[in-house]
Amino acid sequence: MSLGVHLDKDAGEAWWFLDTRMTIKADSATTNGAYTLLEFTAPRDFGPPRHVHHGEDEAFVVLEGGLRVECGDDGWDVGPGGFVFLPRSVPHAFLVVSGHPVRALQLTTPAGFEHFVAAVGAPAAGAGLPVPAAPDVPALAAAAARFHTEIVGPPLSSGPS
Incomplete structure (x- = not known):
């Protein structure tokens, strides 16, 4: 069993994962x-494709900014200090709806989501966010399947501006 761990603010292994x-x-x-x-941290209007984690539960605590989260037939607007739990085997998606990037904590249980991040992403090459790029959806879906996650629909839409 590992011993206690302490990380200062901004410490930890950083990855650029999607945008x-x-x-x-x-x-x-x-x-x-x-x-x-x-x-x-994710930019305004970012959202992953609707997906299902078959092997893990997921939760978010929003620290800054705001998300629109859909889970099954439910939907919520989640602002600073807000919490959302997304149980395994239920389709879900989110969209950054604040006028600035969202900063949040993501908890997945059991552990292992970090391996999916490494399989799809790349070590962060600097501070901040990566240059936005359209995801390679077939490659993303193939990697997701290796981690018991299924892409089941498009990202949420921010609608007309």
């Missing part, structure tokens, strides 16, 4: 497989 910055705060090794904790 986000994911900083690993706790992973499989530090939690003995219990959970993965990430701090993420």
